[in-house]
Amino acid sequence: MKLFGSAILLFMPAxxxxxxxxxxxxxxxxxxxxxxxxxxTLKDAPVVTRLIxxxxxxxxxxxxxxxxxxxxxxxxxxxFAMTQETSLNMSGFGxxxxxxxxxxxxxxxxxxxxxxxxxxxxxxxxxxxxxKGASSALYGSNAVGGVVNIISRENxxxxxxNANTRYNTFGNEWRNGASFSFNTEKWNSQTSFQHTKIDxxxxxxAHTSEEIAIELMKKAQGLPYDESVLSDxxxxxxxxxxxxxxxxxxxxxxxxxxxxxxxxxxxxxxxSERDTYDYHFHAYSGGLKSRYAWDAGRHLELSYAYDQYDxxxxxxxxxxxxxxxxxxxxxxxxxxxxxxxxxxxxxxGADYMHDYLTTYQFLDNASHAQDNIDGYAQFDWNxxxxxxxxxxxxxxxxxxxxxxxxxERLAVVYKxxxxxxxxxxxxxxxxxxxxxxxxHFDMGNMGYMIIGNPDLEPExxxxxxxxxERTNRIRNSGFLDGRYNFTLMGYCNIFxxxxxxxxxxxxxxxxxALYWNEEGITVWGIDASLGHIWDCGASFKLNxxxxxxxxxxxxxxxxxxxxxxxxxxxxYEHRFSRLYALDAALxxxxxxxxxxxxxxxxxGYTIWxxxxxxxxxxxxRLNTAIDNLFNYKPKSYYYSSPLTTGTxxxxxLSVDLDQLL
Amino acid sequence: xxKIKSFLTMSMVAVALVFGMSSCGDDDKDEPEAPVANQVVGxxxxxxxxxxxxxxxxxxxxxxxxxxxxxxVDVTLPQYGEGMMTVPALPVKGITLTKSGNTITxxxxxxxxxxxxxxxxxxxxxxxxxxxxxxxxxxxxxxxQKYGNMPFAFEGVFTGTKx
Numbered sequence: 001m002k003l004f005g006s007a008i009l010l011f012m013p014a015x016x017x018x019x020x021x022x023x024x025x026x027x028x029x030x031x032x033x034x035x036x037x038x039x040x041t042l043k044d045a046p047v048v049t050r051l052i053x054x055x056x057x058x059x060x061x062x063x064x065x066x067x068x069x070x071x072x073x074x075x076x077x078x079x080f081a082m083t084q085e086t087s088l089n090m091s092g093f094g095x096x097x098x099x100x101x102x103x104x105x106x107x108x109x110x111x112x113x114x115x116x117x118x119x120x121x122x123x124x125x126x127x128x129x130x131x132k133g134a135s136s137a138l139y140g141s142n143a144v145g146g147v148v149n150i151i152s153r154e155n156x157x158x159x160x161x162n163a164n165t166r167y168n169t170f171g172n173e174w175r176n177g178a179s180f181s182f183n184t185e186k187w188n189s190q191t192s193f194q195h196t197k198i199d200x201x202x203x204x205x206a207h208t209s210e211e212i213a214i215e216l217m218k219k220a221q222g223l224p225y226d227e228s229v230l231s232d233x234x235x236x237x238x239x240x241x242x243x244x245x246x247x248x249x250x251x252x253x254x255x256x257x258x259x260x261x262x263x264x265x266x267x268x269x270x271x272s273e274r275d276t277y278d279y280h281f282h283a284y285s286g287g288l289k290s291r292y293a294w295d296a297g298r299h300l301e302l303s304y305a306y307d308q309y310d311x312x313x314x315x316x317x318x319x320x321x322x323x324x325x326x327x328x329x330x331x332x333x334x335x336x337x338x339x340x341x342x343x344x345x346x347x348x349g350a351d352y353m354h355d356y357l358t359t360y361q362f363l364d365n366a367s368h369a370q371d372n373i374d375g376y377a378q379f380d381w382n383x384x385x386x387x388x389x390x391x392x393x394x395x396x397x398x399x400x401x402x403x404x405x406x407x408e409r410l411a412v413v414y415k416x417x418x419x420x421x422x423x424x425x426x427x428x429x430x431x432x433x434x435x436x437x438x439x440h441f442d443m444g445n446m447g448y449m450i451i452g453n454p455d456l457e458p459e460x461x462x463x464x465x466x467x468x469e470r471t472n473r474i475r476n477s478g479f480l481d482g483r484y485n486f487t488l489m490g491y492c493n494i495f496x497x498x499x500x501x502x503x504x505x506x507x508x509x510x511x512x513a514l515y516w517n518e519e520g521i522t523v524w525g526i527d528a529s530l531g532h533i534w535d536c537g538a539s540f541k542l543n544x545x546x547x548x549x550x551x552x553x554x555x556x557x558x559x560x561x562x563x564x565x566x567x568x569x570x571x572y573e574h575r576f577s578r579l580y581a582l583d584a585a586l587x588x589x590x591x592x593x594x595x596x597x598x599x600x601x602x603x604g605y606t607i608w609x610x611x612x613x614x615x616x617x618x619x620x621r622l623n624t625a626i627d628n629l630f631n632y633k634p635k636s637y638y639y640s641s642p643l644t645t646g647t648x649x650x651x652x653l654s655v656d657l658d659q660l661l
Numbered sequence: 662x663x664k665i666k667s668f669l670t671m672s673m674v675a676v677a678l679v680f681g682m683s684s685c686g687d688d689d690k691d692e693p694e695a696p697v698a699n700q701v702v703g704x705x706x707x708x709x710x711x712x713x714x715x716x717x718x719x720x721x722x723x724x725x726x727x728x729x730x731x732x733x734v735d736v737t738l739p740q741y742g743e744g745m746m747t748v749p750a751l752p753v754k755g756i757t758l759t760k761s762g763n764t765i766t767x768x769x770x771x772x773x774x775x776x777x778x779x780x781x782x783x784x785x786x787x788x789x790x791x792x793x794x795x796x797x798x799x800x801x802x803x804x805x806q807k808y809g810n811m812p813f814a815f816e817g818v819f820t821g822t823k824x
Contacts, residue, residue: 082813208792209790209791209792209803209804209805210766210768210792212792212803212818213766213792213793213794213801213802213803214794216794216801216803216818216820217764217794217796217799217801219820220799220801220820221796221799237790237805237814275787275789275807275814276773276784276785276786276787276807276808276809276810277785277810313810315785316785323782323810324810447742447747
């Protein structure tokens with residue numbers, strides 16, 4: 001607490017500053033698109049939308065979406081899946097029940113039911129929008145527990161160029177990036193490149209192997225020994241080193257005042273250096289989009305998107321083993337028509353997706369494919385200035401399973417002078433994946449089969465939430481003068497036909513697990529958010545999340561949701577002179593004890609981070625950070641432990657060349 | 662007579678001293694101690710516990726420690742599992758030994774190798790964090806083994822006695 005007090009005192013002289021990120025979300029009425037597929041100000045969005053602004057991204061200096069969300073969103077936690085690939089848990093939902101979009105487009109491929117989050121680097125990202133709860137009526141499969149939409153930045157200056165580098169003592173991590181953009185009357189181009197490298201990190205065990213052996217020897221000799229030394233519950237002893245390369249390009253051509261064409265492409269490579277093999281991951285993406293606007297109230301979008309995600313294993317000598325080859329390719333065509341009738345708006349949309357998967361997890365490395373066709377409609381009805389009703393309906397058909405899904409949403413927003421009230425019902429679904437339908441895999445060549453099930457039905461969810469929001473200004477009250485925002489949301493998400501594995505039939509003398517639709521769970525929760533920006537500039541934001549599961553709840557080593565979690569940020573920025581400005585933030589996150597009641601691991605933890613961004617001469621920024629300020633070290637490392645071995649330090653440099661030259 | 666008795670006594674003392682000292686000298690003479698590896702090599706039979714993801718599997722196994730150099734030994738971790746669900750025996754080479762009192766401790770950070778699996782393919786493996794303690798005829802060994810593409814590591818503990 002003394003340290004905390006000192007940290008607060010450290011900030012006191014700087015009162016008189018502003019925290020741009022919190023200001024953006026509280027004061028400037030930013031525009032969001034994810035909740036309704038159309039641009040709306042945050043305060044008018046039909047569903048509570050959590051916005052992470054460009055300033056938030058810059059001050060946190062996050063490398064990828066995992067770094068960012070971990071620090072900003074309570075109730076969200078990244079852990080490990082079995083292969084030490086990253087696994088998400090968001091308010092009781094796993095990675096395959098939360099849809100991640102990049103500029104509204106899906107990403108192909110998965111590992112242990114999770115997207116490769118390291119693909120989602122934050123170089124050239126303008127904002128991130130998070131809608132909790134089901135959104136399948138707009139986004140289709142996987143939008144069961146929420147949608148995270150990462151939206152690229154579009155620079156409008158004639159040209160920009162940036163080079164940046166950052167070093168982190170944790171794993172001797174290096175991140176190097178560069179971006180370039182130009183903008184003319186007709187053309188706009190955004191190019192970005194990022195490379196990261198992190199060394200393996202040996203996680204300290206509670207006791208060394210020698211200490212354990214010594215106690216074992218005492219036990220073997222019938223001498224008194226320390227039992228606690230023999231019960232080390234660590235599941236993970238080493239984090240593998242890895243490298244990533246990520247390059248993206250987006251080119252916009254404004255053909256006429258009415259017609260805009262956008263082309264994009266990207267390549268991603270990651271290598272994970274394992275004990276026995278190196279895992280290689282490649283992703284290729286590309287797309288074309290055209291937007292034709294008859295006028296401000298009527299436009300048509302047509303687009304095509306391609307995304308491919310490949311995996312392969314290599315021996316240390318560089319030889320490809322071909323026993324872990326995987327390739328998922330998705331072709332998606334979209335059409336969207338938007339028509340405004342005064343204050344009201346109608347959207348009609350349709351998509352076609354061809355999903356192809358070949359993997360070592362299929363019998364004889366076979367391939368399977370399926371087509372998904374959908375159509376949807378949404379009407380945004382502003383009945384009065386205070387009352388807004390948004391209704392959506394969608395139909396999806398999946399060829400491989402011959403399954404269909406109807407989803408719908410009804411959102412009501414009612415504004416009274418001192419409060420905005422939101423009531424929302426939405427259904428969600430997740431179609432069985434090709435992997436879940438056709439898997440035929442001897443896990444790790446260990447004689448334990450995992451068998452797919454072509455008869456699986458889609459998972460379904462029904463999400464109800466009720467939210468109140470108040471944004472207001474306090475005047476003439478002295479210390480509290482400024483603007484504040486308070487949001488309280490209660491929700492219930494009934495999740496049924498959950499796809500999981502059960503004990504399967506014996507297969508050629510081997511035990512097996514079979515994919516199956518299980519009875520579901522009901523997730524109850526409360527999210528609360530409080531932000532305040534003082535006129536003098538200091539700012540504070542606190543987010544709290546409570547969650548409880550009922551029904552057919554099960555926990556595993558990889559799934560340990562927590563009932564209570566909290567994130568917070570105290571921020572300020574101040575320009576001291578023409579040559580120097582400081583942007584500072586003290587943030588933290590607190591995760592409560594696992595809901596499972598598991599007691600052999602830490603019963604929760606709190607991690608603080610201090611970030612200082614020094615704006616120097618002409619676009620030169622020096623970023624420094626101390627992560628895990630109070631040196632928290634897990635008692636033992638298991639799949640839901642935070643990735644820390646204690647306090648670590650960042651230092652980074654970013655140069656805007658266009659301002660320098 | 663007295664002189665003769667004294668002389669004999671003195672002679673016996675002298676002889677005793679000479680032989681005694683000789684005897685003492687023989688006792689103190691440093692026979693070269695057997696190399697530390699020679700003191701521990703052999704077969705040890707006992708209980709092996711392999712733990713993966715919190716699940717422990719216990720079995721009776723024999724670990725054969727063989728001499729690599731005077732100050733290091735090799736050991737082969739026994740085969741685990743049955744049929745296709747088999748991890749073959751995994752040789753671990755170059756465990757460095759040090760002696761302190763009656764205890765000999767062996768350490769090895771990491772050993773990487775390849776073996777032929779049950780399906781005939783070559784698999785890479787690593788055994789890391791190895792500690793072995795020998796005391797009298799008892800041995801304990803702790804290690805972490807990773808085999809092929811298995812996504813998880815086995816934490817191993819062996820406690821055995823020399824035959």
